[in-house]
Amino acid sequence: MTIRLRLTLWYTALLDATLILFSVLVYSLLSTNLWTQVRQNVVRQGEDVSALVMGQLLRTQRLIVIRDSGFGFPELDLFTSGAGAQVIDTRGDVYLQSENLGKMKVPNYRSALPNIREGKTHFYYITNNNTPFLVYSTPLVTEQTGVLGAVQIVQPIDSVENTLNQVSRYLILGTALSLVLAAIIGAVLAHRALVPIGAIASTANSITQTRDLARRLQITEQISEVGQLSSTFNDMLDRIQRLFETQERLIADVSHELRTPLTTIQGNIELLQRMTNYPVSHGNFEKPADTQDNTTALLQETLVEVEHEADRMSRMINDLLLLAQADSGALQLQWRRV
Template structure:
């Protein structure tokens, strides 16, 4: 069932319930009014006939004749008059006697002065009547044919109007729900046209403040993020292809040249060494890409546990120096540490070691003295790690781009690399809810500051 149908049905049901309650109240009010009015009419008819009998001294036969003549055309009121001893003084039609009064009825009227009740569909009223100091019981009864007919007509009219109203309301609900949801249909049709090849398409912004305008705006914001993500993915794939193609092309060329003719052992060793170097570059690139993918995982899928940052730094230094024995790395504690928690945080030890190793390796390989100094500063809530070198530095224009994947600045001719290290480091730091900043002077050196919250 579509939203349009649901809205139409809900609107119809609610309106039908309101109409039904209103119709029931109207019918009940009409029913009560008919009953009250007819009881009052019976009372007046009874008093009138009692006055004719006692005051006007109209004889019984005349009154009975009038009753019988009227009864042939209308539902005439049947009146009976009793004294307080249950002696019948007058009756319109004793042969018919629809009410069939009992002494109990008469006693109840004497006690209450007036009683009203139904006998089948006939309404009956009994009242106390006084004449010349004597008390009499007047019983009046009749069937309200005209009143019941009016009620029946009212009921039929209400039913017809109710059914017609429901049909009309449902049709109106369908029309207005279609009108209200037409922007949603436009949005759906527009979204269906958006694919990976045309992510530049956007929904029309109605500039309104309703929910549909907010929905369109949210869709457009999502499309902006998707477009940026797809563009970044394309650029990422393009950069990977370039980084893979260069060493692979070099390896293929070296191997092809070595197979063209006989070579000396020294030449073969040179080819093997060059090929090995290129293979190592590919291995480092593959490792970096794998680490980059790990750092891009959802944080909920990464294992975090209590980790001492100084121990991770020592492991990272050992890893870098094992691969590059000429690198010098000093670790300095700037202030006293009172307990282990000030040096600990919830983190992933492997990813943190990758990040620190990247910063150490960059500091060493871009410095003539191949040295990196790491200072540890403990604050009440945070721990700050400073990676400082005295290398060639980074120009101010390139500092904003150094964390972009595969970006390599003007210093790329100074040493080999693939442009993944710093972007990977930034991802890892942000994954641990930390911050990383950089300051640099050309010819003076570079300083990276990494800040985490400790336990």
């Protein structure tokens, strides 16, 4: 996997996590706010209707009066939102129902009636003809008879669910489009960030092919990481160039220094061959008897000179080995004041 692809994936994943977290947060806050408003409106409606019903009950203390007296729910603003109301007893029988509920039957779940009998308010959800409703029950309590029943507010919540579903679709679509855009932007940014590194690789490859150690990288931003890398690379090229130049001078100097003793040794060997007028055979000189006394002194002088030049070559080779060890770091140098 290339660095460019990795940077793009990291950038996209980071933005993906941020967008998902943001979408979840927005949806949660919106959902909490909408449901809180719906519940507050339903509670307010329940309190208003309960106050009207209790006005009739305070005289008779019986729910039957509500049904027989022809009492009806007034046209109040609380019904403009489509909410309906009904009055039930503790067994769940309906005594009065608002006109906007029509013939709708509101089921009472197991948790609803026990809460009503205990004088507690209660929320629960139902579905009628594929339409969701929120049902709020507020008990009708008198001091003489206790809990007579409850007023139930039936609030349709399809608009809230539709709003949340639409928002969720927008958030999902927006997140998906943002991810595609983030991937494109990430690829472009990664390409721009890696262009200088590509230039470094290209220059290094060109230097390898042409062996031109005099080339250097162009540093456009000294303070950036890529600028620091380019500066370090140029410093490395400077050192390599100096090492190569030093090596070339060393080879030239060593070649010159070794040529002198080798020439001397070769000349002395030729002189010995002429003196003996016989080629060297198995390392022994074979001389005529009449020339042996005359050449002994010259032979000894020649051998001494050959030995001297051989010692010189040996010292030069030892110095070269010592220099190679010091340059490779294998030789531990101890610096002392002299």
